[in-house]
Amino acid sequence: MADLLVSGGTVISMDGARRVIADGAVAVTGDTIVAVGPRAEVEAAHAAPKRIDARGKAILPGLIDGHAHAGHGLVKTMGSGDSAAWSEACRIIYTLASPPEFWRAEAALAALEQLKFGITTSVMLLGGGDSIGRVDDPAHGDAHVAGVNAIGIRRIMVLGPTRPPFPRPYRGVDGTVRDVAFEQQAETIATLVERHHGKGRITCATLMPVYREATHDPAKVAEIEEQGRVIRDIGTQAGTLFHQDGHRSGSIEMADRMFGLLGPDAWLSHCTDLTEEDIATLVRTGASVVHNPSAIAAVRGFCPAIAMMDAGVTVMLGSDGTAPDRSTDMFRHMFQAMRYHQRAARDESLLPPGKALEMITIDAAKGLGMADRVGSLEVGKQADIITVDLHAPHMLPANMPVHRVVYFAGGGDVRDVVVAGDILMRDRVVPHVDEAAVREDxxxxxxxxxxxxxxxxxxxxxPGWGRTRRG
Known part of the structure; x- marks a missing residue:
């Protein structure tokens, strides 16, 4: 006897054999998958009180967004495309104009967006850029977790300090502005990790800013090394992952050689214009990469994702969202990644749809150290399952299901979402969430x-009416 059957659809399992099963089914007991196979076989072996009719749909593992930013959901419309002004606005908001209520409301809105796009696991930095974290007081991280938990998806909350010089002014929960030293930020990070890591569907990761500039100042190097040790120790003691946002042009090799930050528990974002030494460092240390093909960083530089994967580096996709020009729709980012690399190499054979889908499912799970739990539909794994409509006009004719899901589907085609066996969305309805209240908040x-x-x-x-350039 199972608890839930998702049956009648085309199962795109993402398992080791990459099975695609027409008229397939997935059976769930508690929070765990107990059977995946042809519908007739699964239904004969497993009755269940709860069922999702997946006829006319694809059945896939829940999608994974490997890099995004908390806070951005309420600032993404600002600036009319002026990225420098927008980044400065984020700095002001995230340090001086974002009380806990802001972080709770934004977290609920962003998590609801991701849920309705079929994302069951997402990474969110608690703030913007690589070093504008809201880590002056645990109240803001607590509020973020409360907002996510109200929706019910999995969240990796990434916590890291600002970059020197210290102290940094923050407006506290009482409304007064205070200078916050590195030590207070580290204490806040440690408190949030202790409070939330591994609790329910929340895990944490630690972060250090990326240092791209070579430095010959021994005092500055020593300061960065010491801060890195403190943050790394917080994560190591709690068993968290480690993240860095915005590597490019030699900074990966530098992070390892000068500061000893990398390892198999690390994953790094953007990674544009890398040197041969950068890629060799990734291979040697076992660090993974999250490629953000729709981000401004991917316009200003080139992410050599194909070269990294050919060298054996695990590369996942991230939305870097939300932002003024992009949502967290991972179907959009898959297609962007394919065209990005095909156009750069003038080679339409690069990044076929199967590989792109791996980058938001099983490869992302591997890069985040979760491949034993999520990322594919396999017996023993957590029951994170989505369905995608295959019968909408833009999804026909009814053949080549993987091709159709990757090239033609969008986040709005996701119909049902299950996380750890709980049905969070059924036929686009999220019954446990008052969506109007989330919008109002x-x-x-x-x-x-x-x-x-x-x-x-x-x-x-x-909007730039009548102009060929902004400004």
Whole structure:
């Protein structure tokens, strides 16, 4: 006797054999998958009180977003495409104009977006850039976790300090502005890791800023080394992963050689314009990469994802979302990744759809140290399952299901979402969430943030009518 059957659809298992099973089924007991196979066989062996009729749908493992930013969900419309102004606004907001209520409302909105896009596991840095973390007081991280838990997806909350010089001004929960030293930020990170890592569907990771500039100042090197040891020790003692955001042009080799930050528990984002030494460092240390093909960083530089994968590096995809020009729709980012590399090499054979799908399922799970739990539909793994409509006009004719899912589906084609055996969305309805209340809370928190930050002018829209360039 199982608890749940998802049956009648085309199972795209992402298991070791990459089985695609027409008229297949998945049986779930508790939070665990107990059978995957042809519908007739699974249903004969497993009755269940709960069922999802997947006829006309693809059945896949839940999608994984390997890199995104908490907070961005309420600032993504600001700036009319001026990325420098937008980044500066994020710095102001995340340090001086974002009380706990902001982080709770944003987390619920962003998690609801991801749930409805079929993302069951997501990485979120608690803040923007590589070093604008909201780590002055645990209240903000607590609020973020509360918002995510109200929706029910899995979250890896990434926590890291700002970059020197210290102290850094933050507006506290009592409304006063105080200078916050590295030591207080590290204490906040340690508290949040202890409080939330491995609790329910929340895990944590630690982060250090990326140092791209070569430095010959022994005092600065010593400061960075010491801070890196402190942050790494927090994560090591708790068994967390380690992340860095924004590597490029020699910084990976530098992070390992000068600061000893890398290892098989590390995954690094963007990774553009890498040197041969950078790629060799990834291979030697076992660190993984999250490629963000839709991000501005991928415009300003080139991520050699194909070369890294050919060298044996695990590469996943991330949305880097949300942001002024992108959502967290991983179907969109898959297609962007394929065209990005095909156009760069003038080679349409690169990054076939099967590999792209691996990069948001089983490869992402491997890179995040979760391949024994999620990323594929296999007996013994957690029951993170989604269905995708295959009968919409843009999804026909009814052949080549993997091709159709990767090339033609969008986040809005996800119909059902199961996380750890719990049905969180059925036929696009999220019954445990008052979506109107989530929207209302988000709008209220946004208005309060704009007023406190004095940045209301940044939501004046300039679409660029009649111009071929912004500005």
């Amino acid at each position: 988000a709008d209220g928190a946004t208005a309060a943030m704009l007023a406190q930050a004095g940045l209301s002018a940044m939501v004046a829209e300039d």
